[in-house]
Amino acid sequence: MAETRTTRPPRTKRPVRQLMAASVGNAVEWYDWYAYTFLAAYIADAVFPKGTGDSLVPLLSTFAVFAVGFFMRPVGGLVMGAVADRRGRRAALTVTILLMSGSSLLVGLTPTYASAGPVAPVVLVAARLLQGLSVGGEFAASTTFLVESAGPGRRGLFSSFQYVSTTAGQLVASGMATLLVDTLAERSMDGWGWRVPFWFGGLLSLVGFWIRRGAQETRSDEQRRAPRPGLFEALRRHPRASLLIAGITAGGTLAYYTWTSYLPTYAELNAGVAKSDALLAGTVSLAFFGLLQPLGGLLSDRFGRRPLLLFFGLGFALLCVPLLHALDGSFAVLLVVQMAGMVLLTGFTSVSAAVNAEVFPPRVRAAGIGFPYSLAVALFGGTAPYVGTLFKQWGHAGLFPWYVAALCLLSSLVYLRLPETAHRPLHR
Template identity: 85%
Template sequence: MVAIMTGMHPVPPPTRRPLRQLLAASVGNAVEWYDWYAYTFLATYIAGQIFPKSADSSLVPLLSTFAVFAVGFFMRPVGGLLMGAVADRRGRRSALTVTILLMGGSSLLVGLTPTYAAAGLLAPVVLVLARLLQGLSVGGEFAASTTFLVESAGPGRRGLFSSFQYVSTTLGQLLASGVAALLVNTLAEDRMDSWGWRVPFVLGAVLSLAGFWIRRGAEETRSAEQARAPRPGLFEALRRHPRESLLIGGITAGGTLAYYTWTSYLPTYAELTAGVAKSDALLAGTVSLAFFALLQPVGGLLSDRFGRRPPLLFFGLGSALLSVPLLHALRDSFAVLLLVQCAGMLLLTGFTSISAAVNAEIFPPRVRAAGIGFPYSLTVALFGGTAPYVGTLFEELGRPGIFPWYVAVLCLVSSLVYLRLPETAHRELAR
């Protein structure tokens, strides 16, 4: 097909199958995050079989801590760099097929991990390896799928396509929660301990094959000109575009902290600070996540109409002003918790619905995936992944009220970055 000419740079026309492109990115991304969150929801069952308290070796508790808290988030920046490089060198579709096969394989490895009673120290070693691969896959998934989604969008639809990054992430989280809850409420405790916890991971491997099949039929979004160009070096994005790399970090810092606060840590925070019952906290979290998923396309469409900066500032300044009163308003009440969490999700949508588009519009196509993947995943590891631990630390120090201020200040810092961002919504995407 003849390329459309914009100035002196050939720009390929929008894909003829936008829905197939959207499905390829979204289904695969949902499967990736289903596998990632399944481990979180079933960690207590896994620990009992792989890291028993009665283990003789002193390495077992060390490996337990490493596996649960460090491995996944440590590997995400590495995955963002490596898989981003694959996307820039070999094509977006190639990287997406690699990440979903990697996640499927690592999920199956978790499901087949031997117990400590059967294999001794080998059991935690196998599980740590599986989590290493999962972290690598998730970090690479964001880099590749972000680029693929935005480059697949037609004119004036990049924000809308971008929003499906978090629609699919949230659906994966809800699916993992639902499967785990179904098994826990269906199987007897001894069956859940012995083999029930393995079922979601084997299911995840099967779902990964379905996602792989869908992605194989997607169209490549990297231009023919880029495919013929010399391959970029592994660290070329960081070396040649340090400002853009720092910009990704500044854009993401407040957003990732707010994301993990409102979507993951809030039920625990509500239990610790307001005495909310665990069942109420989990139900409110589930309902608000569904609400959050529905908001994403709305935020993406609004950004296509009015630009990227307004929703980013709505999130950043709104969170800076309202995080403290919202989190301090929590009471031992399901209704109050649900309203607070939904309000936080509404603010958060200003960031999540368009972060993929904003990131993709910053970097040139030659290093777009790797340029996004490494600084984004590193910022998530530093600020998002640590949110529950920072909040719990303040609680242990007897200063739980500091955590809302931590969220507010970091969102204010990101708002200063948003104020200086050039408006890119209505510009042609460089290809």
């Protein structure tokens, strides 16, 4: 009897507290990450020179730095995932939020190009690299932590809080950006206003750190006693699972970052929507999106993960082009387009964490999720704003919706062959 108690996974006595520990910290992490996206135009004016005479060049430079941060995420997913598998999920979550606090403050303190010359973009790149390391590790650790904290038949519901909290952070970032744009004069916004969200984010990260210190570890006693896995053990021993996660993620991450991050900029560049209207539509649709996530998680616990993934993938493959082509410059049309996309997107986001965690065994679960997921996000999600803006600069903005639709169709082929894992016990 004693041996049985030491080898079984720890019971989560306070599931609500576990959700809070993961969700609050995750929200803070993503608030810091997305504040950069919503304020990209102001950062471009402050940090990058305008010597070419092309107004899109600074914005392209800013989105290029956005993409650079994404390419640090696979490193964070691998390294911090290994920390979670070796030292525990809670230890990894503590490190990631401290990294995000420091990187957010660094973005807020980045000098302007006028005052520091080339040093300014160097500091910004360094800050984004740290943010990428933190966010890549955050997804690996928090996904594992959330799903392992769930009771029987509730993994989908718990996993949906990955994007509930992500959306909450994004919503606060969008709301703050909207408030600053609407209340500050353009000169103040260009000078110091864009820095305020990053200073605030650095302080919020410390609050998240304090909350996470009280979380319960989800690794079993058996895992703690077992030899520590190697850094690349998940890739070496589970190559098919790694490829599966990359295929599941590719279309979903491109659609996600297009709809939740890039669409306001896309609407400004291609449909003439006012900047304040674009930010407001993004904020309203994000609130709607966050409310949908638990519903998607509950549906997946009852009917399975695969039906929701196919709803997303085939829905986007068929509707992405007509939805984006429907934008006509009005606030109402933009809001309808965004909310329609959010409904479809929920089929992916509400189950993503559960599907990923159910693919790998517990010994290498965090690192196994972190690297292929973050690599797919870097290749397709992180480059979405840059690719969309680049199509615009080349004079072929209409090709971008087809690019999103095609990748979602390819991911749908993966979903069709995906084994259903919703009603199987989670490997401990």
